[in-house]
Amino acid sequence: MNHSKNEIGAEENRTYVSEAVIRRLPRYFRYLRILMREGKMRVSSGELADMMHITASQIRQDLNCFGGFGQQGYGYNVSYLYAKICELLGVGAGIRAIIVGAGDLGRALVRSSMFAKRGVDITALFDVNPALIGRTVGGVMIRSMEELEPFCRENPADMAVLTLPKDQAEPVADRLLAAGIRGFWNFTGKELHYDDDEIVVEEIHLGDSLMSLNYRLCHPSKDAEKRQAEIGSDT
Amino acid sequence: MNHSKNEIGAEENRTYVSEAVIRRLPRYFRYLRILMREGKMRVSSGELADMMHITASQIRQDLNCFGGFGQQGYGYNVSYLYAKICELLGVGAGIRAIIVGAGDLGRALVRSSMFAKRGVDITALFDVNPALIGRTVGGVMIRSMEELEPFCRENPADMAVLTLPKDQAEPVADRLLAAGIRGFWNFTGKELHYDDDEIVVEEIHLGDSLMSLNYRLCHPSKDAEKRQAEIGSDT
DNA sequence: TAGATTGTTAATCGATTAACAATC
């Protein structure tokens, strides 16, 4: 990723892009990949909508935030649209990340193909545990936390993946900010909030996700309740 | 969890509860725990709002979906409200889960304290890999995929955590549905969609989350851009 | 009682959907 300037895209008529739209971009990315794998050349908003379980209107509206990627009467060219979405999502921008915390989760992440697939380069792993330091996981060396600042000076990173214990999240995030890191992928469960809108935080709260599932399991929708009752009276 | 009937709560004047509200409930759960740990007896919507970076109005609106948990002029009793939220989220309902896929992620999850903390009981792990079968991780035995149906017959589970390869997600989910499972915590990256609204799916798409972070790193907000430009001209 | 803070209604804001003219 280019660290000296931040000019983007060129022609794009970027107005304000809502959070909701941003969250759908990776889904477009994934479904377009499926179409490419299937060898489809073109796709209409209607077809894509059926695949993705959203409306065609929403797709056209979303894509038009970034420019006219389609063609009237034809639809969208799959590989062209895919290329555009990749560009938007920074695939190929050479984004560099470090992982802080080499516990079960940190190690599972670095061993996965997730980062490579999306063009994110993991340059280092850090941990406090002396038993881990020096070991290599998924081709990445585990370093001491003392090396954090000197390493970042030599190898500027765009983001840090936080997979360390909750109580260390805030102090470590502060060190990372001081070391020039501007993005956090935060798995710690301790939410990070900054006023500065140059600092980007993506929270992954697995516990919250689990509980929302629990809620829906415990509180069936009215329709489901009704059906359940009918089954009950059948027996 | 009670498998024979699905009566809920009792007095609650449950109308429709939106997805947005459901997703905030686990946050209330977490922040109330913090207040309890600190020994606070009462909290006002304003105080809680400051902690959570949301508006007091939203908190009052949210909680009133489920009934009047507060008291005018006083605020909310922390432990009472916490108990109510726990009840809503099914903590203590004895929810039972199995994990399908004992790879890095499946093993990382079962070894974490996440499930225990939220009253979810992991009763089994399943995998196809003969080298893993019979081993115990986080106190849970890894079983063969052939045991899936017989095990579920003997030990009905409420949900399955899907941590297996993408291409197996759909066929395995179908087997689980046939075996009576109604909830999926889906880490596979292959989205599951069912018409039946008794079937609950919670998608965790780590790749999508990472990409949305990438997007925001590559596209600084207008404010941030302006500031960046000023810094640039200073040097 | 006076002060505080909820519960709840009304106003605002934003996101989704529908409709259709533009155009390939």
Next chain:
DNA sequence: TAGATTGTTAATCGATTAACAATC
């Protein structure tokens, strides 16, 4: 040209915020 499908505006829907009366 006729048919298809986008780009875009307008209508609808839902969620958030503001306001204030109820009440502890």
